[in-house]
Amino acid sequence: MTARVLLLATGDTMAYSTRPGREGLASGADLLRAVPAESLGAEVTVVDVAAEPSWDTGAATMLALARRVRSAILADGFDAVVVTHGTDTLEETAFLVDLLAGPAATRGGIVLTGGVRHLDDLGSDGPRNLASAIVAATAPELRGAGALVCADDELHAARWVTLADATTVRGFSSAPFAPVARVVGDRVETIGAAPPRPPEAGGPPEPDVALVKTYPGMDPVLLTSIVDAGARGVVLEGTGLGNVPAYLFATISDLIEWDVPVVVASRCRTRRADLTELPLGVGLAAKLGAIGARDLAPAKARIALMVALGGADAAGGALAAARDWFHRWR
Template sequence: MASHVLLLATKDTIAYTRRDDRLAIASGTDLLDGVPADQLAADVTVEDVTAEPSWDMSPATMLALARRVRSAVLDDGFDGVVVTHGTDTLEETAFLADLLAGPAASRGGIVFTGAMRRLDELSADGPRNLAASIAAAADPRLRQAGAVVCVNDELHAARWVTKVDATGVAAFSSAPFPPLGRVVAGRVETLGTAPPRPPAPQGEPESDVALIKTYPGIDAALLTAAVDAGARGVVLEGTGMANVPVSLFTAISELTEWGIPVVVASRCRTRDVALEDMRSGTYGLAAGVGAIGARGLAAAKARIALMVALGTGSAEGVRAWFDGL
């Protein structure tokens, strides 16, 4: 019996084309019609999703997509789900879906894809990416991998993948980790081991989390201003081994005392360890004033993780959740 896959189409570049000098948007059914029937590895049901462009996508839309992915597998019995998404924030929505998937990750394939070229451009990459994604979502080899991003025939773990090129079709990388696999002739070939599954989500995620890039001379007032504006948590993008300027330490300590978690990530790749485990010489000093380490996550993904962790309802719960990430 053929696998049954749900296609959630959010438009963006994969669905864009020019007609009479105006931008036209293909529906999910139109996208599916662009894939030759003999290249479809599953029966596909299409749902068009109203969504902002990827570069302007709201947390509410991201959460709605993640919840629909989960319910499609657990409640509706689909063997897999494919989400077409703009590439700018594709990695964030995919990671959110991964964190909220729960048991859906072991029951069906969860695949996000997009395109770097419009449908009417020469050698458009969207139709091939879509065909490969449907094949991946239907393939049992993808069970337990959690959410993945499928582009350019490669499969990347949502936790590791990053958009590294805004112009070419080989736009995504998991470096220094390898891709989880690739799609060849409609089947998944595994290349690497998936990251461990994240802790189970608890409660409802918070959508208001601030992300602040630190720099020499940064004013600590930026942190308190974000909280005054309504942020329930703050992610700081530091340098090196999750270092942030000492001028922020008092503000971090105060926010922690107020029950506002502060997570420190890095603009570099770091080890997947707790921040306090980095404390050696001048590394990881923010742990001493209450900051939580991002466990090697890039800052944008640390923000997604903190949104989910805040569902635990307490600062202690957030810390424990990150310890298990």
């Protein structure tokens, strides 16, 4: 039986034509026509989704895509969903899709892809990435792997993928982890294991979560002003294993007393250890009540805290919900 695939096309660079007289965005159907029919091997339904440019994508757009992906598999009976997306924030949208997929991750394939070159550029990578994404989305070997990002024939887990180089078609990386798989022609070769599935979301994600990069000499009032402006949670991007300046500790303590969760991530690659498991100097923030992001990059930690805070009502508060969610996800 031919697999049924829903293609959600959001435009952006891979769909943009710069040829004089033909400037503008191609539709999802136009993108699909750029892929040789013999390369598809699936029945593809195309839906164009109105979306901001990737660099300006809002939480509402990301959430709408995540919900559409989930319902396409669980309610509409599609075997797989492919989303075309701009590369700037592709990893954040992919991660939110992954966190909200729930049982859809085991019932169908979910792949997001994009391109760093325009549709009519010489050697455009968009059509190839789209063709490979459709192959991967319908591959039984990847069922249960959750949301994946397809670039240059490689499939990266949403939890690990990052755009490490915006100047090349090979810019996405899962390092230090291996890609989950690669596409070879019309088949998939697995390479590494997918990460563990995340806990189920307890409710709609909380969009008002701030990400703050710490730096020597920063004024602690920056944190309180963010909360005064409405932030329901804060992710601090620290250094090393998760160090933040000691003069922020009093403010971190205040935020936690106000039931505003503080998650500490690092700008570096780190182990999957919690703050409480790290050496005393690094783990001091945990003694104040801060939560460790484990191995999540700061931008991913923000998405995770948004999802964690969706269960705040059931958990009895924002801090309790955040601690519970991060504790359950190993």
